[in-house]
Amino acid sequence: MKKVVVMTTGGTIAMKYDPVTQGLIPAVSGDDLIEAVPALREIAEVEVVEFSNVPSGHITPQMMFDLAKMADRYAEREDVSGIVVTHGTDTLEETAYMLGLAVKTNKPVCLTGAMRGASETGPDGPANILAAVMVAASDEALGKGALLIFNDEIHAAAEVTKTHTTSCATFHSPGWGPIGDIYFDRVVFRRQPLNLEKICPAVLAEDVCLLKTYAGMDVYLFKMLAEKPVQGLVVEALGCGNVPPAVKEGIEYVRSRDIPVVLASRVHTGRVVPAYSYFGSARSMEASKIILGGELTGQKARIKLMLALGLTKDNEELRRFFDN
Known part of the structure; x- marks a missing residue:
């Protein structure tokens, strides 16, 4: 069975409702996320690494850059077939694009998140994590760059953007559409993203x-x-x-x-x-x-x-x- 490393950063996918503040707050660990998806055991061996547990609006470009380096370190391991990053949706497309440019590995790097918190009715996080792990473990995902997995769709990092403030179908690739879909039994790709460039400096210009x-x-x-x-x-x-x-x-x-x-x-x-x-x-x-x-x-x-x-x-x- 293939091994997929799941790197957690926080976001709505790792939040629960807090009655004191009357809103969603970070409350779920990376291991909690994986335990909520028993079907993962049938797809791949999953190793969880907690990078952070913050809302995505707190993620800085330097953190995105550090995340890219961490993804490369885990991808260098022969026993690792792919990487999944769980992340808040507000800056998810920026982190996906950063990883698409800055990660050196040819192995799948799949990012996902959720629009509903873990304590809400019908949370979408578990289904999105399962779909992302399925793609990361797929041989067909090799060489397609960083991918954003959401609502059973596969999007190229350079093309995708958030289009709705609350809908679970928020991510679209205007003018292009998804490059593939996830079904209950398989991953289906329709096309290969073009112009998969790499920009890998030693340091990031933050200002x-x-x-x-x-x-x-x-x-x-x-x-x-x-x-x-x-x-x-x-x-x-x-x-x-x-x-x-x-x-x-x-x-x-x-x-x-x-x-x-x-x-x-x-x-x-x-x-x-x-x-x-x-x-x-x-x-x-x-x-x-x-x-x-x-x-x-x-x-x-x-x-x-x-x-x-x-x-x-x-x-x-x-x-x-x-x-x-």
């Missing part, structure tokens, strides 16, 4: 910020970040990469301090492209050497920039990471 563009936005926040100065900035633009006039001035101010700026979009699907040439378009900012973020959401572009800055500070070399 990288994300700003969301809105109508009437001014230069204030850009100047504050430039004066700090931050190590990098991601801007979620409008449409295919357009910003208000004052935001263009703010981006150019940040670039004048030699701080890399990646332009993403606040739209759910599609690439950032220099389709327009008016003041504030992506094309109008080319002279400042901004980096176009492709199809990445702002939060994922930030994760990639943090990793890339751990390898180089050169703007043109950074651009090549995003051209991929």
